Amino acid sequence: MPAQALDAARDTVGGAADAAAELSETVGADLLATARYACTAGFHTAPAVSAVPALATAAVVAVLLRHIPAIGSEGSAAAAAPDEHCPAPGARRPAPGGGSGTVRQRADAASGASWPVRRPRT
Known part of the structure; x- marks a missing residue:
């Protein structure tokens, strides 16, 4: 062969x-x-x-990971109210790094996705 x-x-x-x-x-x-x-x-x-x-x-x-509670169960961080690190969509907060603008959550109406948007102050 x-x-x-x-x-x-x-x-x-x-x-x-x-x-x-x-x-x-x-x-x-x-x-x-x-x-x-x-x-x-x-x-x-x-x-x-x-x-x-x-x-x-x-x-x-x-x-x-056995000591970490399940998402949504009592004692989990996800069940707690949102704090300054997790603002509600549309909420205004200071820009990171002390910049002159603000950061807002911008939502896409079609997909429902959101992302932070930096806008300069006027």
């Missing part, structure tokens, strides 16, 4: 099928069956290997 066909057979199932077409019927069938098995085994192995660090990360996060 040419080296180029052998490299193609190692890379993809399609390459193995092309290489198998150049070989005798029994050897080609064995090559194609092996390539299909390797591809299927890879599809089963990759998620299993990925699940281990994902579960370990979830366990570490659960342990490290």
Whole structure:
């Protein structure tokens, strides 16, 4: 078998099928069956290997964040009234850095998104 066909057979199932077409019927069938098995085994192995660090990360996060209350539950910061760091949309507050303008929340009527807008004082 040419080296180029052998490299193609190692890379993809399609390459193995092309290489198998150049070989005798029994050897080609064995090559194609092996390539299909390797591809299927890879599809089963990759998620299993990925699940281990994902579960370990979830366990570490659960342990490290267990003392933080859920959003909206009593005692959470999100359930508290807004303060000066989180003004209501449309509220005026001094510009950051002591600038000469003010910062307002500007809302997009179509999407409902808002962002701060710095306007100079007149």
